[in-house]
Amino acid sequence: MRLNKRLLRTALYALLTLLLAAATLSVLSRPGTSSSPAHTSGRAGKTSKGLFSDILNLPGTDSVQEIEDPLVLVAVGFVTCTAFAFFESCSDDIGKVYKRLSSVTDDYSVIQTTHVHKFRKDLRSGRSTFTTIHPYEVRVPYDLVSKYSIPAIDSFFVHNALDDTLLKNTRIPTPILEATKNTTNIKLLNSMGYYDAGYGLWYRTSPSHSTLYHQVNFLFNAHLGDTLPGWSAVSKRPLTISKNDAYSLGADRNISDFRTFNYHKFDNEVYVYVKEKKPVYIPQVSLKTHKDGKFKIVQLADLHLTTGFGKCLDPYPKLDYPLKNCLADEFTLDFVHKVLDLENPDLVVLTGDQLFGPETFDSETALLKLLGILIQRKIPYALVFGNHDTEGGTLRPGMMMHMIENLPYSVSSSVPGRVGLGNYEVVIDGVGSNPPIVLYMLDSSQPGEKGGYKAFTDEQKHFVERLSSYHEDHKDPIKLAFFHIPLPEYTNVVNVDAANRQGNFLEGVVPSSPNTGMFDTLKSLNVRLISVGHDHCNDFCFNNDGVTLCYGGGTGLGGYGGYGGYIRRIRVFEIDTNSKEIITWKRLYNDPETKVDLYSYT
Structure with a gap:
């Protein structure tokens, strides 16, 4: 080939290796x-x-x-x-x-x-x-x-x-x-x-x-x-x-x-x-509450899927066979199947770290293993990224979001410009005179300049305010927000006694930094509940200044876990637009048939 001949010729000139690299790129483009x-x-x-x-x-x-x-x-x-x-x-x-x-x-x-x-x-x-x-x-x-x-x-x-x-x-x-x-x-x-x-x-x-x-x-x-x-x-x-x-x-x-x-x-x-x-x-996606005014959401947090079968981290309950034989993705997706069978949700919300980037050499395969389940079941889904989703693999963030947007049953969306990928709203229409449900899906996945995770920007806050202004004519829409990295206000859980906190608090909260006021913005817009992921072994909810702050709890066996006997879990929300009540519970990996930690917020 022409390329081989050129390499042989230029190999004689060891001092011209930089020119060789440029020439090679020129030839390879033909x-x-x-x-x-x-x-x-x-x-x-x-x-x-x-x-x-x-x-x-x-x-x-x-x-x-x-x-x-x-x-x-x-x-x-x-x-x-x-x-x-x-x-x-x-x-x-x-x-x-x-x-x-x-x-x-x-x-x-x-x-x-x-x-x-x-x-x-x-x-x-x-x-x-x-x-x-x-x-x-x-x-x-x-x-x-x-x-x-x-x-x-x-x-x-x-x-x-x-x-x-x-x-x-x-x-x-x-x-x-x-x-x-x-x-x-x-x-x-x-x-x-x-x-x-x-x-x-x-x-x-x-x-x-x-x-x-x-x-x-x-x-x-x-x-x-x-x-x-x-x-x-x-x-x-x-x-x-x-x-x-x-x-x-x-x-x-x-x-x-x-x-x-x-x-x-x-x-x-x-x-x-x-x-x-x-x-x-x-089929075109049309989100609306049922005739009884209810709407159910399953939140999947921190699935940590990879391209192959997936290697297990900290499995609990403990295995009775070698850890190297554990198939994290197979077991995680089997758990998802079981919960979807039990709950039959109207929407699935994916709050980041769907993929474990460092172990994912093909992003398409890893994503489609999960989204294929939802497509097959004809369940609409909304997705935001976590800090691990785009660390490796074959798709840059923009390419990945473009792919997700154009998949069947996706209600995910991207907005070009400074707001960034994965900032959008999902509106569920109410029946009759009932209010709609509005979900704010926000991107919190960007790394900070000095470590940690980048705080929400002013552009994102203004964007959410503009979205909220579109619903001023609606009668008291029920608003929730979902993203990956917890807000600094989640650290206030240390001041809440166990009786006023539902769920597990087994690891330190790792929030975005510094505090740029996104909590205050969401509260001013009457957002009633926020749910995040990221800290796998936290799955609590507590009231912070009138807003319920929740964790989804780690779902995937490919992510860290097992602290203090922590079992992987999936959170469910049921919203009643008649009573304006939000009820949430979880299902555990080792006993998905049983609802645990029932929590009601009105």
């Missing part, structure tokens, strides 16, 4: 090579929207429809790079794809409008010191694909050495299978016109366009396709990123023997998902 692991696009210079397209409200209907994506998949592949110090050598087949396109038509507009999107995620998940593997997709506008009969992808296949009869599950005619009984799967795939994309992924193209795909994605979980509208898994088997993957049961795996077998060896398995070119209709 088609057929690869640059740093960031979202890039081809000659059209457009940015990919990521996993989910925007959605469009359809006036007068009870559904939304995705905005039409004009692009279709014509190729998929991998950029494999080996790097040492300033030297990097990369290989891919993007050049061959351009050559295939050019062989179909000499209309240069096809090349000009071709989108090459390289995913930020490294499929080696940071396990290799010198090697990275970044998938890419090549897409062409549908009108050009149709006009010139450009072959587009119509079939995928993941070859796994564990079972050489897998081809029987594809659309290959029986006579061809019978005629090739003594032929290996690889040869059969070649004979059927499949391209070897690498790492066990094969795809076939056809000018017939009987099946067309918009997008492809690579996730570290085998079951997400069951919950995401319009998306499906290519195979139950993972790609062959490592030797163990070639003999993996994948989605067919039974983990019931986790007590004696460490399933974390499969944390890094990669699965391929595709989205067909079909319209996806999603």
Whole structure:
């Protein structure tokens, strides 16, 4: 490759290594090579929207429809790079794809409008010191694909050495299978016109366009396709990123023997998902109280999910098997399932640290494990970030919020400008003459300049005041606020005796600093209750100057816990707009059937 030759030439000039780095970046930006692991696009210079397209409200209907994506998949592949110090050598087949396109038509507009999107995620998940593997997709506008009969992808296949009869599950005619009984799967795939994309992924193209795909994605979980509208898994088997993957049961795996077998060896398995070119209709979210005036909210705080199975921290009750075998995410999400079954909430509020950033090498996978549950159950949800959500992974905060906003059943929102991401309100309409319920969702996740956590800004306070002004015509709306880091006023709990405090106070309050007056602002706007996360082993509520201050309590086994026999828990709120009463209780990980610490505030 051109890159290798340049590296060989410039290696002779040891004193010019800085120039070498600049020259390498210049060459890597051309088609057929690869640059740093960031979202890039081809000659059209457009940015990919990521996993989910925007959605469009359809006036007068009870559904939304995705905005039409004009692009279709014509190729998929991998950029494999080996790097040492300033030297990097990369290989891919993007050049061959351009050559295939050019062989179909000499209309240069096809090349000009071709989108090459390289995913930020490294499929080696940071396990290799010198090697990275970044998938890419090549897409062409549908009108050009149709006009010139450009072959587009119509079939995928993941070859796994564990079972050489897998081809029987594809659309290959029986006579061809019978005629090739003594032929290996690889040869059969070649004979059927499949391209070897690498790492066990094969795809076939056809000018017939009987099946067309918009997008492809690579996730570290085998079951997400069951919950995401319009998306499906290519195979139950993972790609062959490592030797163990070639003999993996994948989605067919039974983990019931986790007590004696460490399933974390499969944390890094990669699965391929595709989205067909079909319209996806999603029910429109409409939040309103029930006819009896009630509305129920489940708060999930500090789930600390990761990309793989998740490693447990401080599990309690104590385990009767090795800690290394504990599957934090599996058990946390099973707990969430049980509480959702019991409570059947109208809304789920996620108050930060959904992800444990340092252990999360793919943010999409970790988030979708949780949000896929809510999507499958058709439960609306509102989300704010915590301090760990964006520490690692593959998505920057803005990209993550964009993804969340455009997922089904999300009522989350972002506001551009100085206010920051994750500051918005959720309004639940009342029935008849009953007042609405207003939830203020606020971003408290920014680190402070001298350690600790940044206080709420004047812009955020003014923003909440403006939101509140929109409800001046409503009759006494019932207002609550949710965010991650506790306000300094939470430290006042030390002055409250146990009889006037409901719940556990097992660790010191770690608030934002300095005190910039957000509590006073929220109180002046008649916010009646505030609930936060962050301090996992606190789950108390107490009255502070007329406002109830609560903790959700740590939910996830992937976050610290276990202090003084502390058991993971989930908080529930029921708001009665008739009596204007707010009732809250919790459910425990080891006994979810029982409500504990019932607390009523009127």
